[in-house]
Amino acid sequence: HVQDEFYSSIDQVAELISMERDFIQSLKEYIKEEETHLEQLKRTVDVMDEISGTFSEMPETRVSNPLNAYKLMKRMYTDWRAVEKLIKMDPSHDFLASLSLKCQHFPSKDDVDGAALGLVRLQETYRLDPQSIMDGKISGMGHTELLTPDESYYLATIAHEKQKYLYSFLWMQHALKELDEGKPAVITKKEILYFLIPFVFQVGDLPLAVEMTRQLIALDPSDQNALNYFKYYETVKESLRRWNETQSATANLDFFEGPNFLQGKEYYEALCRGEGIKMTPRRQSTLFCRYNNGKRNPRLIYAPIKEEDEWDHPPIVRYHNFLSEKEMETIKRLSRPKLKRAGVADRKTGGWFIAEYRVSKSAWLMEEDDPVVSRVNQRIADITGLDMQTAEHLQVANYGIGGHYEPHYDFPRMHVNDSNYKTNGNRIATFLNYMSDVEFGGATVFPDVGAAVQPIKGSAVFWYNLLQNGEDDYRTLHAACPVLTGNKWVSNKWIRERGQEFRRRCGLSEVD
Numbered sequence: 001h002v003q004d005e006f007y008s009s010i011d012q013v014a015e016l017i018s019m020e021r022d023f024i025q026s027l028k029e030y031i032k033e034e035e036t037h038l039e040q041l042k043r044t045v046d047v048m049d050e051i052s053g054t055f056s057e058m059p060e061t062r063v064s065n066p067l068n069a070y071k072l073m074k075r076m077y078t079d080w081r082a083v084e085k086l087i088k089m090d091p092s093h094d095f096l097a098s099l100s101l102k103c104q105h106f107p108s109k110d111d112v113d114g115a116a117l118g119l120v121r122l123q124e125t126y127r128l129d130p131q132s133i134m135d136g137k138i139s140g141m142g143h144t145e146l147l148t149p150d151e152s153y154y155l156a157t158i159a160h161e162k163q164k165y166l167y168s169f170l171w172m173q174h175a176l177k178e179l180d181e182g183k184p185a186v187i188t189k190k191e192i193l194y195f196l197i198p199f200v201f202q203v204g205d206l207p208l209a210v211e212m213t214r215q216l217i218a219l220d221p222s223d224q225n226a227l228n229y230f231k232y233y234e235t236v237k238e239s240l241r242r243w244n245e246t247q248s249a250t251a252n253l254d255f256f257e258g259p260n261f262l263q264g265k266e267y268y269e270a271l272c273r274g275e276g277i278k279m280t281p282r283r284q285s286t287l288f289c290r291y292n293n294g295k296r297n298p299r300l301i302y303a304p305i306k307e308e309d310e311w312d313h314p315p316i317v318r319y320h321n322f323l324s325e326k327e328m329e330t331i332k333r334l335s336r337p338k339l340k341r342a343g344v345a346d347r348k349t350g351g352w353f354i355a356e357y358r359v360s361k362s363a364w365l366m367e368e369d370d371p372v373v374s375r376v377n378q379r380i381a382d383i384t385g386l387d388m389q390t391a392e393h394l395q396v397a398n399y400g401i402g403g404h405y406e407p408h409y410d411f412p413r414m415h416v417n418d419s420n421y422k423t424n425g426n427r428i429a430t431f432l433n434y435m436s437d438v439e440f441g442g443a444t445v446f447p448d449v450g451a452a453v454q455p456i457k458g459s460a461v462f463w464y465n466l467l468q469n470g471e472d473d474y475r476t477l478h479a480a481c482p483v484l485t486g487n488k489w490v491s492n493k494w495i496r497e498r499g500q501e502f503r504r505r506c507g508l509s510e511v512d
């Protein structure tokens, strides 16, 4: 079976390190075998050479001795067959066979492209240019291996394919800089310039386009395309100059200065950077923390849980130290072999598919899997006061390279494929466990209300997805920000409506 992709789970990307070491080790062993093989061949040829070359007389004289003639025949019959056999004992056969087995489990083109796209997503969200990524200034980034010009070039082409033109441009420029510094590469300066020039021209930097074309011509003065570019840009430059002369000096429009408010994806990204959080000191002063013993629940009365208000409207609370280190380890261990790329539901058909707006792997854990799972479910019931009988299994997720989940609601808006909906109702509430700290990125943000919640290992956040009157609460729109550094693990418990009738009383109002 062919290995499932790697890039959508950092935990699985980590496996590649030992795979690479293993690969290098077997390559070394193979080289040794080849060397031994070659040694054997050399020894054989030396022996043969010595025997056949030790006769000083003329060939005819030599073979006129019947004994010599016989020996020569015999030698050429047996020895050459032995040599043939030796050559056929080529160790590369075995190596290639084991290699093709191993390669099945190597990253695919989808992995490389997924990782590249993840990097570009991180650049977009956190506003990083190539240099600041590679300077390793981002906390938690650890040792950074620099990209070669070829790697930068490939990244640029992927970014271009995905219409992320700015980052495509920046990586191309970076590749060019590295080439100019003399870094070895397969890609040539000419190829990069060919990519960059029309681009630079289109964004309106005519002088730079002309300058780059000049460089292109310097590389190959007979390049007809480059000469044509040059002629064309020179004409444009000339007509621009004439146009400028006829215009008054005040006509200085800046086309890029738009109205300064953020919408949709941009606001989501701003929240991920910690910008634009809509909390005022006045509202902040209404947020508290307290001990929660689940209304004197015997399981919590001597060990109440620390509850902290994260947001007021809609209310989002955090429970600190909700899971123990050991419980988190168990949950991760149980889910590792089950992790599969997480899908999303189609809004119209309710069908399931994979999308770049959700890059993570997930697994479902049931109570039967381990006592820890039932213990965690029980604790969620105790602390929220809600019935877990109708809740979904525990979903564990591990995010990938630049892994994220773009803004969504936890309540499905199409119920066609959700048979659970008919029996147990909608997802009334979400209980989200953070099972790792994330050095940088990976916050859970709520773009409708302007809230951001940072992952804290062992803590959990809880909110209602439905209003008291049972209607969908659109303020709960939320997203998981791209993980910049770290390995983000979460687990989700989605609680259903049925069974909560006396636990969360419904009301006619739309208040939370």
Ligand SMILES: O=C(O)CCC(=O)C(=O)O
Pocket (backbone or CB within 6 Å): 397, 405, 410, 432, 442, 443, 444, 478, 479, 480, 481, 490, 492
């Ligand atoms: O990982 C997070 O921060 C949020 C995950 C989430 O919203 C989901 O899985 O539905």
Ligand SMILES: [Fe+2]
Pocket (backbone or CB within 6 Å): 408, 409, 410, 478
């Ligand atoms: Fe969610």
